[in-house]
Amino acid sequence: MMRQTFLYLSHNKGLRRWMETSRLAAGLTGRFVAGNTLEAAMGVCGRLHGEHLLSTIDHLGENVTTAAEAVEFRRSIEDVYHSIAASALPHTVSIKLTQLGLDLSTELCRTNTDILARMAAEQGSRLEIDMESHEYVDRTLAITADMHAQYGRVRCVLQAYLHRTEDDVKQVNRLRIPVRLCKGAYNEPASVAFPSKASVDANYLKLTRMLVSEGSFPAFATHDPKMIEGALDAVAKAGRKPGDFEFQMLYGVRRDLQSKLAAKGYGVRLYVPYGNAWYPYFMRRLAERPANVFFLAKNLLRA
Ligand SMILES: Cc1cc2nc3c(=O)[nH]c(=O)nc-3n(C[C@H](O)[C@H](O)[C@H](O)COP(=O)(O)OP(=O)(O)OC[C@H]3O[C@@H](n4cnc5c(N)ncnc54)[C@H](O)[C@@H]3O)c2cc1C
Secondary structure, three states: OHHHHHHEEEEEEEEHHHHOOOOOHHHHHHOOOOOOHHHHHHHHHHHHHOOOOEEEEEEOOOOOOOOOHHHHHHHHHHHHHHHHHOOOOOOOOOEHHHHHOOOOOHHHHHHHHHHHHHHHHHHHEEEOOOOOOOOHHHHHHHHHHHHHHHOOOEEEEOOOOOOHHEEEHHHHHHHHHEEEEEOOOOOOOOOOOOOOOOHHHHHHHHHHHHHHHOOOOOOEEEHHHHHHHHHHHHHHOOOOOOHHHHEEEEOOOOHHHHHEEEEEEOOOEEEEEOOOOOOOHHHHHHOOHHHHHHHHHHHHHOO
């Protein structure tokens, strides 16, 4: 119920405008968001690298409404790649295709994505293409497959809560596209998604085994110790080495687990968001864990 409420609120434009411009914002978001600027994000990623944690950088924002905004957003991601090249660190970049114009035209979005995928390949970095709500899955996978065929160096994201994902895993495994497997963060209807946590978890473990046995460099994006254990069990049985896969987690979530896995020699990449448009991202994090609401309330009282 609380989860549904936060996911519902994440679409409220008035509240979003108020929250994102509020002076309280920095105090609220600091745990999950690296800062307002690319410089702040690069500073955080540099520090994480010193702690043996990898990063994928996310310039916050979704669903642009004009072609000019989509191009402006793409340019901001080009700047991220320039900063990564200057740092000479192995960061990647995560984007959402609605940031690059997917709601406006598939061709506009493909053109913008193409420029970024080429940059990622030229730099030996990677473009990680987040998955949004279920209406976008077909178009997102089609563009990702095109970029993979042309440049390599992309990663697609699949969500274990969707019924269709088992078929998608088979398809991307055939195409050798690296996958980030997550549970899924959107408010999806029962017609497309498993209804209970137990069924999503069971599917996550099943898909994990499929990715370990047939996939290319999978990433297990979860903070759930049971999912992590399942992945480690599957890789041990398949004889995969730590360099054949990685774990991914969100900046600010389960820092203890992040350090523990990194200390054991596993690749752990953190999703590091930055920028002013933090509200929908932040609300999804609250929806995932009701205890975060107490953290929010504590910070509001402090401010
Ligand atoms: C690197 C990365 C990239 C992602 N990309 C996408 C994407 O492209 N599309 C998409 O739909 N979703 C994405 N997600 C979100 C994902 O789908 C889940 O909503 C989120 O990761 C929570 O699921 P979980 O596997 O951690 O399991 P859960 O069962 O939700 O949580 C397991 C445990 O993890 C901890 N935890 C989880 N979330 C939080 C939180 N917000 N705050 C504090 N503790 C928490 C708690 O201890 C909890 O008990 C991504 C997640 C990660 C880590």
